Amino acid sequence: MFGFMRVGVSGDPRSTRPVTRWIDRWLEACNDLAELERSNPMTDAVIDDLDGRMIRIGDQWLADFASCNYLGFDLDREINASVPEYLARWGTHPSWSRLLGSPVLYTRIEERLRDLIGSEDVLVLPTITLIHMSVIPVLAGGGTIFLEKRAHKTIYDGCQLASARGATVKKFAFEDVEDLERLLLQKNAAPRLICIDGVNSMTGNAADVEGFARLAREYDALLYVDDAHGFGVIGERAADETSPYGMRGNSIVRHVGESYDHVLLVAGLSKSYSSLAAFLACPPELKRLLKTAAPSYLYSGPSPVASLATTLAGLDVNETRGDAIRADLWRKTAAVLDCLERLGAHTPNRSGFPIIEVPLARHEDIDAVGRFLFENGIYVTLAAYPLVPRDEVGFRIQVTAANTNAEIERLVDVLGKLVERFDLQPARSGKRWAA
């Protein structure tokens, strides 16, 4: 099908170079996913309507368990009502690059995020992807990046760019502090950067940030943590916390009681805060450097004003109602995890975080399982190869505070029916999810 692309790397049809281009290999690897995209209603869908967390695709209404709006801020009336006032004052989009000028809203957001997460300073940029692509090459220079093997694809892309600019990339095993130390003990050019996910986007489990931060300090490296999912959900622990997620949703570093010494935190507002923006928590000197060294500060368009407004309103709601919302989210997530436990089904989730991956016993069943869930009114993320390794192919449930109790009950009911038709991987002993 892609035979027309089977020419040399240069694009010159006279080139006789063999077909080893990454694009051919990549398209081949994406075959299963492409099949699903063509035929399964659970992928690449057009959402025709929305009512709370119910979505309509064609004639079918489904309960949406594929949203990352964990706190339900996308549907929050108070947050939505805040937008018109900002639009009236600032228009829809400032359209200056940040280096040219930023509405004062950015200053307010950066100050409030800094106070919330307790870092020295914060730099807001449009997306986490752009932060990785801009910041990782600057931090790595001609030094060494230690990349966790299952870090998010967007971190990989940032590392690839850094590698093209002279950095060496070494990979260490997932969640394996000892394997990282083995690499750190080798001769490595400085600067040294360790890249990991905070709360992993597939397992829902938090990285051992304390262990990795200890190594960063010991080996004079910087720990770079992408907590796209954790920010807004998990936060500092307290005696009177409303759930085991902790309080304030101020991310993984605070959740585990770590400091920002040798630690840089990246997080996004597009998940829990339902707003198109992201940020890097860093010392002020690095922020100043990035203003002229990071292309996404120099050249990229800014976040829409509506997103800056919903970020500020979201920060207000987080202060007043955030911990009650997180308690509700914990309870709803627990109901789904309890159900899987009753059904004897495996999930890698050991944390109680609202990302629940359910691997299938046979990866070939994914198309039929997707159809079954769709026909029974449940919308989830299908985790096909190569999004996950073949032995982890299955589906990912994401619970949000905006899912109603009735939707959770429906999910539990459908999961019960699913196991009568399809084999899930059996629960593994000693892996019970826990606070």
Ligand SMILES: Cc1ncc(COP(=O)(O)O)c(C=O)c1O
């Ligand atoms: C761990 C992680 N990092 C980065 C991203 C990309 O975030 P953004 O949309 O802000 O580029 C995602 C998106 O799902 C993610 O899960």
